[in-house]
Amino acid sequence: MCGIVGAIAHRNVVPILLQGLQRLEYRGYDSAGLVVVNNGQLERVRSTGRVAELATKSVNTQGFLGIAHTRWATHGVPSERNAHPHISRETIAVAHNGIIENYEELRARLSAQGYQFTSDTDTEVIAHLIHSHYSKGNSLLAATQMALTELVGAYAIGVTAADNPNLLICARKGSPLLIGVGENEHFFASDASALLQVTKKMVYLEEGDVAEVNLDSYSVFNAKGELVVRPAHISELTNESVELGDYKHYMQKEIHEQPQALADTLEAVCNSHSLVPGIFGAEAAATFADINSVLILACGTSFHAGLVARYWLEEIAGIPCNVEIASEYRYRVSVGNPKALVVTISQSGETADTQSALNHAKSMGQPHTLSICNVPESALVRMSKLRLLTRAGPEIGVASTKAFTTQLAALFLLTLVLAKQRGRLTKESEQKHLHELRHLPSAAKSVLGIEPVIAKLAERFADKHHALFLGRGLHYPIALEGALKLKEISYIHAEAYPAGELKHGPLALVDKDMPVIAVAPNDILLEKLKSNLQEVRARGGELYVFADANTRIHSSEGVNLIQMPEHAGYLSPILHTIPLQLLSYYVALQKGTDVDKPRNLAKSVTVE
Numbered sequence: 206m207c208g209i210v211g212a213i214a215h216r217n218v219v220p221i222l223l224q225g226l227q228r229l230e231y232r233g234y235d236s237a238g239l240v241v242v243n244n245g246q247l248e249r250v251r252s253t254g255r256v257a258e259l260a261t262k263s264v265n266t267q268g269f270l271g272i273a274h275t276r277w278a279t280h281g282v283p284s285e286r287n288a289h290p291h292i293s294r295e296t297i298a299v300a301h302n303g304i305i306e307n308y309e310e311l312r313a314r315l316s317a318q319g320y321q322f323t324s325d326t327d328t329e330v331i332a333h334l335i336h337s338h339y340s341k342g343n344s345l346l347a348a349t350q351m352a353l354t355e356l357v358g359a360y361a362i363g364v365t366a367a368d369n370p371n372l373l374i375c376a377r378k379g380s381p382l383l384i385g386v387g388e389n390e391h392f393f394a395s396d397a398s399a400l401l402q403v404t405k406k407m408v409y410l411e412e413g414d415v416a417e418v419n420l421d422s423y424s425v426f427n428a429k430g431e432l433v434v435r436p437a438h439i440s441e442l443t444n445e446s447v448e449l450g451d452y453k454h455y456m457q458k459e460i461h462e463q464p465q466a467l468a469d470t471l472e473a474v475c476n477s478h479s480l481v482p483g484i485f486g487a488e489a490a491a492t493f494a495d496i497n498s499v500l501i502l503a504c505g506t507s508f509h510a511g512l513v514a515r516y517w518l519e520e521i522a523g524i525p526c527n528v529e530i531a532s533e534y535r536y537r538v539s540v541g542n543p544k545a546l547v548v549t550i551s552q553s554g555e556t557a558d559t560q561s562a563l564n565h566a567k568s569m570g571q572p573h574t575l576s577i578c579n580v581p582e583s584a585l586v587r588m589s590k591l592r593l594l595t596r597a598g599p600e601i602g603v604a605s606t607k608a609f610t611t612q613l614a615a616l617f618l619l620t621l622v623l624a625k626q627r628g629r630l631t632k633e634s635e636q637k638h639l640h641e642l643r644h645l646p647s648a649a650k651s652v653l654g655i656e657p658v659i660a661k662l663a664e665r666f667a668d669k670h671h672a673l674f675l676g677r678g679l680h681y682p683i684a685l686e687g688a689l690k691l692k693e694i695s696y697i698h699a700e701a702y703p704a705g706e707l708k709h710g711p712l713a714l715v716d717k718d719m720p721v722i723a724v725a726p727n728d729i730l731l732e733k734l735k736s737n738l739q740e741v742r743a744r745g746g747e748l749y750v751f752a753d754a755n756t757r758i759h760s761s762e763g764v765n766l767i768q769m770p771e772h773a774g775y776l777s778p779i780l781h782t783i784p785l786q787l788l789s790y791y792v793a794l795q796k797g798t799d800v801d802k803p804r805n806l807a808k809s810v811t812v813e
């Protein structure tokens with residue numbers, strides 16, 4: 206989704222802005238633009254398509270301060286005239302992430318005042334509003350603060366003025382923004398990865414903050430206009446962690462990073478001999494003692510992680526668990542339970558629907574909140590009482606891979622800690638689970654070994670238009686995740702069903718052109734699953750079966766066996782995810798799609 210970069214320096218900032226935008230490309234976008242102040246004038250370059258095109262168009266553009274933006278269209282089609290920054294009367298330029306809900310009313314008012322609109326965006330009203338206050342003699346800071354009080358909705362903005370070459374303004378409410386602190390130069394961006402090439406010292410703005418950013422200093426004002434100090438963090442991200450290295454795509458790199466990401470996420474527990482609630486925060490023991498159920502809220506792939514966790518939590522910890530799609534829960538009239546542990550799961554920690562669902566859950570008198578998240582400084586982490594950070598490192602590919610498997614690892618830890626607290630975990634079974642967790646990274650590594658088999662198999666999917674994924678029990682959510690991956694990046698229509706539901710509808714779709722992908726762990730549902738697979742074969746469906754060792758499933762006509770290692774018990778969903786990620790990756794390669802930036806999708810969905 207949209208990205209912002211701003212820079213003020215004693216050097217030409219255009220390369221810094223462009224590199225920052227390139228680093229934000231993973232968020233998803235359809236057009237890009239930048240503006241610099243040069244000799245008292247705003248110089249703007251915009252383009253549809255990739256940042257590389259914007260770079261080509263900006264070769265002769267120079268300035269010591271500027272703002273830049275990648276746009277993911279919400280109001281108005283993707284086009285050059287709708288690309289940011291938007292300019293008011295050649296004086297004020299604004300780049301904006303988020304949605305202004307009252308823009309129609311503001312647009313009518315500003316039009317009546319004589320402001321000309323040159324785009325269909327909601328953002329342009331912000332530029333004109335700031336101009337209307339600035340032209341009355343207010344400082345750029347005051348004019349921005351005044352304008353912000355009139356906006357309803359979510360925003361992160363960067364502002365510059367043609368006649369103010371020593372100052373940038375930025376602000377946030379509902380969309381992330383941080384300041385990067387350099388040596389006599391300062392920056393801001395919607396994501397730390399955009400600034401790693403210039404600084405690692407980051408200051409995260411809080412809700413309602415407005416900041417004045419100069420060459421040698423910056424000042425932050427809270428929503429009440431009071432000068433405040435926000436702590437500086439040294440980012441742990443490294444340049445290499447956001448670079449592609451020897452891989453062809455970030456998705457491939459991130460699939461391969463899973464053994465390490467799992468090891469990092471599990472580090473604290475794997476080096477210890479017992480599980481303690483403290484890994485979720487200081488208040489965890491008291492909180493867990495007060496709960497009688499779990500409510501999981503998330504979107505997309507993170508929602509699928511929640512679905513797996515429900516099986517674990519109910520079976521191992523014996524605690525009732527509900528899992529809801531955040532965008533549904535936030536508007537559903539439901540019954541609050543003050544003793545529910547509300548768990549939000551999110552890679553980014555910035556997903557607008559998940560944040561709103563958490564706020565909604567709290568407003569219904571549910572104070573026990575826990576976030577499982579990959580970004581330590583994110584809004585969701587800050588909004589939750591307890592947290593467990595996945596340590597997957599930056600995930601750049603839009604289709605989530607290592608974030609998912611590390612979320613599962615974190616949710617398994619939650620299950621074990623709750624099971625222990627509820628007296629359902631013997632010393633021996635705790636040690637057995639810890640042993641299996643320690644082995645998980647190497648088990649993941651060995652599953653990656655089947656990559657060449659899957660690369661070959663993928664050739665058979667290149668001409669397919671539909672695919673059906675089947676799983677049962679713990680692995681039904683893995684089938685859902687496999688189908689989501691395939692549609693996200695290869696644009697093949699894919700559906701997932703619990704295999705027992707086949708005869709209640711989807712069997713009607715099965716014929717020789719419908720590949721049916723089955724997740725076949727060697728668990729207690731195996732024989733049931735085999736019967737379901739017979740139903741597919743009897744209708745001429747081509748089966749691709751990802752089966753554990755010793756399932757006695759063999760390749761035969763219409764049955765393609767992809768051999769997995771031995772069954773990994775409760776951790777099996779984590780391992781069965783990996784080949785499905787690889788399958789969607791290699792099918793996308795066959796189809797020649799933009800693997801890391803699939804059409805119409807965004808990485809961080811910071812608007813509703």
Ligand code: G6P
Binds near residue numbers: 551559604
């Ligand atoms: C987008 C991404 C998905 C992700 C979902 C939820 O749709 O493309 O990969 O699963 O958002 O994001 P979150 O950051 O909350 O996990």
